[in-house]
Amino acid sequence: MKRIYSGFARSGLRIAPLLAALVLAGCAALPHQQAQSTMRAPVQADFVMPGSDPWPEANWWQQFSDSQLDQLVTLALQNSPSLETVKARIDTARASVDLTRAQAGATLDLNTSVSRQRFSANTIYPPPFGGNIFNEGRMTLDFHYDFDWWGKQKAALEAALGRHRAAEAETAGAAQTLIAAVSETYFQYQADLARLALAKQDEGVRQQLVTLQQQRVRAGLEAGETAEPLTADLESAHQQVLALENDAATTLNQLRGLVGVRGDAFPALAARPLPQANGGLPANLPLNLVGRRADIAAAREQIYAAGEEVKQAKAEFYPDINLAAFVGVDSLDLGTMFKNGSHILGVTPALSLPIFHSGALQANLRGAEANVTLAVAQYNQTLQQAVQEVNDAALRLKGTADEATPLNNALAARQRDAALFGQQARAGLADGRNSLRARAVALSLQDQQLQLQTRALIARVDLYKALGGGYRDAAASPATAAAAR
Structure with a gap:
């Protein structure tokens, strides 16, 4: 031996x-290295207004203090098929990491x-x-x-790890999208119920107006045709009740689909008053947005993985020794x-x-470098979309706040008129028609107020989502961004 x-x-x-x-x-x-694309960084001028509010927390929906919404979000995160699909991508990426790691080194x-x-x-x-x-x-x-003298296996492992981190970030982003959709649909359902209650009140007021007018016609105080417009208004009010009942049923069905449970598993929802939608943009928005959006984090990890695949492609130009x-x-x-x-x-x-494979190796390298260029372009597009979403939600939220003041003033004036006309009717100075008309106008303004408040709430939820929904990416540092490039 x-x-x-x-x-x-x-x-x-x-x-x-x-x-x-x-x-x-x-x-x-x-071959000569191609010029590389540049990852864009947001600046303050990208945003329509400055901000001083805090960033959203990871459980931002709980600030609305609605136990029904909390329950729906919990059920959605547990049962949504869309989340299961994205989670499967994580398992696939993790398996790729394990396989790449197992193939490296000694056996x-x-x-x-x-x-x-x-x-x-x-x-x-x-x-x-x-x-x-x-x-x-x-x-x-x-x-x-x-x-692994040329780092090919190491680059392959790093690329797989980058894809895995990107899949994790995509899952977090999908969860935030689902939470926002559930929140917005829930608030829309509550708005439908509140508007339906107002519509039924308006229908009752219109019925009283028709009844009073018919009494005056029978008493010979008014011509018969004067009751026809009021009857038409009553029919319109009844049609609005039916439309809102259908809207509420449709919205509830959408909510069931988002939550992902059917039948008795879906909780019974009671009518709740809509919360106020306060707040604005956070401070240090350009600096922190990159690390607060899951889709930006996923795009950056894709750049990192593509860059490691370029290293792997370059290592193919050197001899493989085992x-x-x-x-x-x-x-x-x-x-x-x-x-x-x-x-x-x-x-x-x-x-x-690799003596007679130069053409194939160069084509493989060019393809890997093209993937980096594509990943950088997708990153910049994702960042641009993020800025647009933040600005859009912020402008809509500010617009609803601006509209609220004159609408509230008009409603307060009409409510004072209704109270004054009601006092006159009770004192026998009027027959009550003016009071009913003022109430009808006030109810219409209250309906506009509800619609405005709903728009504000949805804009607020959209802003939470646009700001990342409480997501935090620890790797979002200048050093990591430079490594991805």
């Missing part, structure tokens, strides 16, 4: 210079085989082998090691398999030289 090992050592020393020469000669020429396998074979008497096997049957046993420990070895026993007689003389040993250094 010692002579066998020493013979292998001497052979290795003799071929080492040859391997070194082949390594130096076997490197394909790298050691134990292989055992037993075969019964008749050797031909008319080939290379002399007697007593030729023409006879033998039972051959073989047991080896097989070792393989790939020398070492295979085995040690064990082999015998044509199972009875002597573990006796002296049955030992076997082998070492196989392997060298793969």
